[in-house]
Amino acid sequence: MARYWETGTFSQPSAEELQAKAYASVESAKKKGRLYDPVQPRTARGEICTTWWGQSWCRNLERYADYESRLDRGKRYLRTGTVIDLQIEKGKVEARVQGSRKTPYKVQIRISPLPESRCQEIMSRCSERIENLEDLARGEFPEALKDIFLAEDGFFPQPREISFDCSCPDWAVMCKHVAAVMYGIGVRLDENPFYFFLLRSIDPERLIAKTVDSKVESMLANADVKTDRVMDDSGLDLFGVL
Numbered sequence: 560m561a562r563y564w565e566t567g568t569f570s571q572p573s574a575e576e577l578q579a580k581a582y583a584s585v586e587s588a589k590k591k592g593r594l595y596d597p598v599q600p601r602t603a604r605g606e607i608c609t610t611w612w613g614q615s616w617c618r619n620l621e622r623y624a625d626y627e628s629r630l631d632r633g634k635r636y637l638r639t640g641t642v643i644d645l646q647i648e649k650g651k652v653e654a655r656v657q658g659s660r661k662t663p664y665k666v667q668i669r670i671s672p673l674p675e676s677r678c679q680e681i682m683s684r685c686s687e688r689i690e691n692l693e694d695l696a697r698g699e700f701p702e703a704l705k706d707i708f709l710a711e712d713g714f715f716p717q718p719r720e721i722s723f724d725c726s727c728p729d730w731a732v733m734c735k736h737v738a739a740v741m742y743g744i745g746v747r748l749d750e751n752p753f754y755f756f757l758l759r760s761i762d763p764e765r766l767i768a769k770t771v772d773s774k775v776e777s778m779l780a781n782a783d784v785k786t787d788r789v790m791d792d793s794g795l796d797l798f799g800v801l
C-alpha cells in the first residue's frame with residue numbers, strides 16, 4: 560500500500576527548483592524596492608564557516624541535542640542558497656528563506672542580551688590592547704578573546720537565550736528554515752565579528768570608549784615608566800643587571 564509520501568504529491572523540491580524560486584523571489588522583491596542580502600557560505604563542503612569564531616558559533620548550536628535533528632537539513636538548505644535575506648539587528652535576526660512555496664518564509668530569531676558581568680569580561684579583554692579593537696575593525700575577532708569564547712560556558716547563546724519563529728507550517732521544535740538561518744548567522748559573523756556585539760546587545764561605542772580610555776591610561780602609565788627610565792639612564796642601575 561502506498562503511503563501519501565510515496566505518491567510524489569509531497570515530494571521535496573530539488574536544489575535547482577529551490578534556487579530558481581529563490582532567484583525569482585529576490586527579483587520580485589527588487590521590483591518592489593526591497594534589496595535582499597542573501598547568505599552564501601564561502602565553503603563548498605564541510606564546515607560552513609572559515610574563522611574560529613564563526614566555527615565556534617556553529618559548534619555551539621551543535622552542542623544542543625534539541626536542535627540536532629534539524630541542523631543538518633538546515634546546513635544543506637543554506638548551501639542551496641535558500642536564505643535569500645538575513646538582517647542582524649540589536650538582539651534579533653530577521654530573515655527570509657525560500658521553501659517549496661512561492662512566497663519565502665519569514666524567520667525571526669531573538670537572542671537575549673549578554674549578562675552585564677560577561678559584557679565587562681569582554682570589554683576588559685578588549686581594552687587590554689588597542690590592537691584588539693584594530694583587529695575588530697579589520698573584521699577579525701581578537702585572539703585575546705579566544706579562550707573565553709571557546710570555553711564551555713562561552714559567550715554564544717544557550718537554547719534558553721534563543722527564541723525563534725518561522726511562518727512555515729512545520730510544527731517541529733526547530734524547522735529547517737530556522738536551522739538554515741542559525742548557520743547563516745555564523746556566515747555573517749565570519750564576515751564581520753562586530754555582528755556578535757549587535758546580536759548580544761552590546762553597544763560597540765561603549766566597547767570602543769572603554770578601550771580608548773584604557774589606552775590613554777596605559778599611555779600615561781608608560782609615560783611614568785619613561786620618566787623612571789630617564790632617571791635610570793642617568794644612574795647606574797639601567798636594567799637592574801649592572
Ligand SMILES: [Zn+2]
Nearest residue numbers: 725727734736
Ligand atoms: Zn520554517
